[in-house]
Amino acid sequence: MSNATPGPAPLRVLCVDDEPGIRFVYENEVPLIAEGSVTVVADGVKAIAALDAAVAEGKPYDAALIDLRMPGGVDGWGVADHLNNVSPNTKFVICTGHGDLPEAKRAMEYGALRFLEKPLQMPELGEAFAHIRELKALEQWPEEDRPKPVKLKTDDRDFIGSTPAMLALKKKIAKFAPTDASVLILGETGTGKEVVAKAIHASSKRAGGPFVAVNCGALPEHLVESEFFGHRKGAFTGADQPRKGLFEAADGGTLFLDELGELPKPMQVKLLRFLESSEIRRVGENETFTVDVRIVCATNKDLDEMARDGEFREDLIYRVNTFELDLPPLRERAEDIPALCSFLLSRLAGKRVGEEAISPRAMDLLQSHEWSGNVRELANALEHASILAEGQIQPEDLPTPVTRRSVAGNVGLKLANTGDFEGYANAPAPTYGDVPKTLREIEQEVILHTLDRHDGDKPATAKELGIALKTLYNKLNAYEAKRAAG
Numbered sequence: 001m002s003n004a005t006p007g008p009a010p011l012r013v014l015c016v017d018d019e020p021g022i023r024f025v026y027e028n029e030v031p032l033i034a035e036g037s038v039t040v041v042a043d044g045v046k047a048i049a050a051l052d053a054a055v056a057e058g059k060p061y062d063a064a065l066i067d068l069r070m071p072g073g074v075d076g077w078g079v080a081d082h083l084n085n086v087s088p089n090t091k092f093v094i095c096t097g098h099g100d101l102p103e104a105k106r107a108m109e110y111g112a113l114r115f116l117e118k119p120l121q122m123p124e125l126g127e128a129f130a131h132i133r134e135l136k137a138l139e140q141w142p143e144e145d146r147p148k149p150v151k152l153k154t155d156d157r158d159f160i161g162s163t164p165a166m167l168a169l170k171k172k173i174a175k176f177a178p179t180d181a182s183v184l185i186l187g188e189t190g191t192g193k194e195v196v197a198k199a200i201h202a203s204s205k206r207a208g209g210p211f212v213a214v215n216c217g218a219l220p221e222h223l224v225e226s227e228f229f230g231h232r233k234g235a236f237t238g239a240d241q242p243r244k245g246l247f248e249a250a251d252g253g254t255l256f257l258d259e260l261g262e263l264p265k266p267m268q269v270k271l272l273r274f275l276e277s278s279e280i281r282r283v284g285e286n287e288t289f290t291v292d293v294r295i296v297c298a299t300n301k302d303l304d305e306m307a308r309d310g311e312f313r314e315d316l317i318y319r320v321n322t323f324e325l326d327l328p329p330l331r332e333r334a335e336d337i338p339a340l341c342s343f344l345l346s347r348l349a350g351k352r353v354g355e356e357a358i359s360p361r362a363m364d365l366l367q368s369h370e371w372s373g374n375v376r377e378l379a380n381a382l383e384h385a386s387i388l389a390e391g392q393i394q395p396e397d398l399p400t401p402v403t404r405r406s407v408a409g410n411v412g413l414k415l416a417n418t419g420d421f422e423g424y425a426n427a428p429a430p431t432y433g434d435v436p437k438t439l440r441e442i443e444q445e446v447i448l449h450t451l452d453r454h455d456g457d458k459p460a461t462a463k464e465l466g467i468a469l470k471t472l473y474n475k476l477n478a479y480e481a482k483r484a485a486g
């Protein structure tokens with residue numbers, strides 16, 4: 001995954017209109033509403049010259065507002081035609097005082113993003129530019145960062161646990177899975193919520209369909225709607241097909257919405273509408289259509305509390321939690337640890353590894369650790385240990401927090417409380433045990449332990465560590481990807 005998340009870029013806009021009053025408005029208002037720069041010209045010939053000059057400079061316009069009827073031999077259609085030839089990535093809006101249905105249709109055929117009738121309304125122009133900015137940002141969003149359907153691997157179906165709580169959970173999964181009802185999975189970070197979502201999908205009649213997982217907190221906020229619902233044909237550079245959204249990608253299968261509590265409020269309304277109607281509408285299109293998608297959600301947040309604080313829609317909670325599953329933290333099921341170790345070590349090694357790969361003393365430590373990061377932290381600890389171990393895993397092969405729990409927490413507190421470097425000089429030097437560690441490993445420990453102290457609350461963790469929430473997600477994803485890559 002790339003870390004680049006494009007934000008809204010300033011737009012370069014070309015406006016052409018023969019009415020001086022409108023040009024005055026464009027010159028003064030467009031830089032503000034488009035959050036960029038504007039070139040304003042009075043006729044089609046000048047517009048064509050401006051388009052050519054921008055292309056020759058290697059800086060084609062992002063957007064154009066084009067009047068239809070203009071003197072001088074080149075009308076708005078001529079400008080749109082030229083624009084399509086020399087500057088196809090420039091999104092354009094037709095603005096006319098003589099709008100009728102055939103012209104509006106023709107504008108769409110030319111690839112216009114919108115057809116606005118004069119007198120122009122500022123809110124409409126504002127919406128048009130917001131749409132253009134979103135399209136630009138989507139075009140810059142690396143394809144590999146987009147959530148995609150995954151093919152489930154065999155071990156994705158494995159859901160280890162035989163303590164009474166886990167057996168009860170498995171029984172519930174077996175009952176819920178075959179229905180199409182929505183399921184809300186609750187649990188601390190790393191407890192296996194995604195594993196459970198995959199198990200539900202794999203045991204449902206949708207098992208042959210796609211499983212699409214999306215982390216609601218990791219989607220750039222201004223792209224959420226396009227990402228979920230897709231975009232109409234032609235709205236994109238080189239898009240002769242509509243861009244499919246996540247709902248469409250999951251058609252016939254399951255859409256897993258991880259970190260549901262992070263879903264922006266406007267999208268909460270749209271998700272609710274989808275759950276009520278099964279209908280979606282691509283951004284920029286008027287038609288709706290139906291998709292057959294089962295929604296499974298997960299969160300480590302208290303949604304009821306969020307609803308009380310006005311941060312989450314109460315009616316959406318009732319829609320997504322037809323069935324609710326509560327995953328116990330690992331510290332409450334230490335008896336599962338030996339089997340989990342065997343599973344996780346086998347996954348790392350690519351072959352079956354038994355519990356005897358861990359010495360009894362090391363296993364004691366593993367079973368008495370707090371596991372704030374739950375099974376994910378256990379998987380990381382085992383990866384660490386399996387690299388260091390020569391033969392059977394011994395206590396000294398385990399990461400320091402497992403053998404000496406407080407160290408990383410101290411470092412985290414110091415990071416949070418020290419405004420400058422002086423605090424470090426007065427604080428006791430941190431120790432990291434006998435095993436040498438890289439800065440990256442220490443950082444990972446600090447992050448996971450800070451996350452623990454905040455009970456998996458990622459925004460609070462990011463705040464304490466002084467990093468962007470997105471950076472925190474990227475780091476957690478990177479740990480996960482590194483682990484998955486073995």
Ligand SMILES: Nc1ncnc2c1ncn2[C@@H]1O[C@H](COP(=O)(O)OP(=O)(O)OP(=O)(O)O)[C@@H](O)[C@H]1O
Pocket residue numbers: 158159160161187188189190191192193194195196258259298300343375376379
């Ligand atoms: N019961 C389990 N059996 C096997 N593996 C598990 C189990 N629970 C968790 N894991 C493993 O632990 C890691 C974290 O699991 P998962 O991503 O499902 O957690 P999560 O609760 O969704 O985390 P987050 O809240 O951070 O999204 C994964 O590598 C997963 O394979």
